[in-house]
Amino acid sequence: MQRRHLLTAAFAVVPFARLFAAERGQAKIAEIRAFTLPKLNLVQVIADDGTQGWGEAGHEGADSVAQLINTRLDSRIEGRDVFDAEPSWDRLYWEADELGPSGIAAFALSGIDNALWDLRGKLLGKPVWALIGGKYRDEIECYGSFSRDAGEGRFLTPDECAERAVALANQGFRTIKLRLGLREEGRDPVDDPMLPCMRAIRRAVGDAITLYADPSEGYSVSRAIRIGRALQDELNVQVFESPVAQYNLDGLRQVCDALDMQVAAGEYLATRWQFRDLIVRGGVDVINPDLAVHGGITEGKKIAALAEAFDRDIAVHNARPTLLTAAHAHYLASCRTAGRPQEHPGAERLLELWQYFENRIVLNGNRLRVPDVPGIGLLVDEKAVRKAALS
Numbered sequence: 009m010q011r012r013h014l015l016t017a018a019f020a021v022v023p024f025a026r027l028f029a030a031e032r033g034q035a036k037i038a039e040i041r042a043f044t045l046p047k048l049n050l051v052q053v054i055a056d057d058g059t060q061g062w063g064e065a066g067h068e069g070a071d072s073v074a075q076l077i078n079t080r081l082d083s084r085i086e087g088r089d090v091f092d093a094e095p096s097w098d099r100l101y102w103e104a105d106e107l108g109p110s111g112i113a114a115f116a117l118s119g120i121d122n123a124l125w126d127l128r129g130k131l132l133g134k135p136v137w138a139l140i141g142g143k144y145r146d147e148i149e150c151y152g153s154f155s156r157d158a159g160e161g162r163f164l165t166p167d168e169c170a171e172r173a174v175a176l177a178n179q180g181f182r183t184i185k186l187r188l189g190l191r192e193e194g195r196d197p198v199d200d201p202m203l204p205c206m207r208a209i210r211r212a213v214g215d216a217i218t219l220y221a222d223p224s225e226g227y228s229v230s231r232a233i234r235i236g237r238a239l240q241d242e243l244n245v246q247v248f249e250s251p252v253a254q255y256n257l258d259g260l261r262q263v264c265d266a267l268d269m270q271v272a273a274g275e276y277l278a279t280r281w282q283f284r285d286l287i288v289r290g291g292v293d294v295i296n297p298d299l300a301v302h303g304g305i306t307e308g309k310k311i312a313a314l315a316e317a318f319d320r321d322i323a324v325h326n327a328r329p330t331l332l333t334a335a336h337a338h339y340l341a342s343c344r345t346a347g348r349p350q351e352h353p354g355a356e357r358l359l360e361l362w363q364y365f366e367n368r369i370v371l372n373g374n375r376l377r378v379p380d381v382p383g384i385g386l387l388v389d390e391k392a393v394r395k396a397a398l399s
Contacts, residue, residue, distance in 0.1 A: 051119035061127025065119025121304025151183035152176030180373030190226020275325030
């Protein structure tokens with residue numbers, strides 16, 4: 009009864025246009041705007057009644073992503089029905105496809121699409137998971153991940169990696185992944201840091217913690233197989249992520265066939281077609297979609313259908329703790345094959361990003377509760393965003 013009174017009170021102050029949208033599913037896209045912030049790329053979509061939806065776009069090349077949205081993509085769907093999800097996605101995709109199927113164009117499309125789903129949820133008074141198929145789970149088990157790349161050309165030592173892993177274990181994570189960042193050092197580095205770093209981590213956290221290893225596409229096929237066997241046999245590493253270059257699908261298949269451990273890949277890919285090839289040709293056990301990279305929630309559901317059709321697990325690439333984490337929570341709740349631990353950057357990383365939000369989505373140990381409020385679940389402080397925006 010109390011819940012009903014709260015909902016009644018909430019709808020009492022909702023503008024008539026929003027109530028009409030909730031009843032009939034009709035609202036128009038009035039404005040789209042991207043905001044580039046330090047380490048955060050946001051997209052705002054405003055309906056004709058003033059309701060706002062917010063989504064996170066890919067952060068690499070953020071200023072170029074924002075420019076593409078603000079000067080070209082916005083006009084393609086402004087004035088269209090907010091609930092016209094598939095046709096709007098197609099209009100945006102085919103407007104920018106000649107810029108490349110992934111990268112800046114996909115980042116921009118992702119941000120707009122994610123914001124539109126937040127807007128739809130707010131207009132209808134429903135959480136996003138309820139609009140994209142319901143939920144298989146109420147909370148998400150997460151694993152903690154960190155990068156060996158310390159910035160400015162410096163990399164963490166094995167002992168420093170062990171300290172980071174212990175800190176994540178102390179936060180409550182029972183599974184931990186090290187991202188080696190080998191691409192920055194060149195393929196097959198002479199002084200390969202993988203085994204020294206993973207040995208130090210295993211000694212520090214003990215055998216009860218599950219370990220994943222990500223060389224960030226830094227190996228040739230032969231090196232990946234040799235290192236992968238050492239990781240699985242000596243250190244009981246459970247997942248080997250992105251062992252070879254993303255475009256080397258035949259080589260990835262060789263690695264998968266040679267190892268008993270699970271192989272994962274896909275964080276840099278965009279669209280269902282690239283994920284189809286990753287599964288069919290690459291043969292990976294686990295796919296790593298990213299809602300800020302591959303085209304947003306609309307495309308994410310198509311990728312999830314592929315995963316289900318080919319009996320593959322989903323484990324998202326999730327390196328940002330705010331809107332992207334919230335969007336991933338809804339997405340993962342709605343995907344049947346996403347029941348494994350999912351990536352989280354940790355409770356202490358990028359804390360400065362929360363200054364742009366009025367609420368938070370927080371971890372309870374290593375568990376992330378799926379939001380039940382309308383939209384994605386985070387309230388953006390628009391004044392703070394506009395004040396800090398770089399573009």
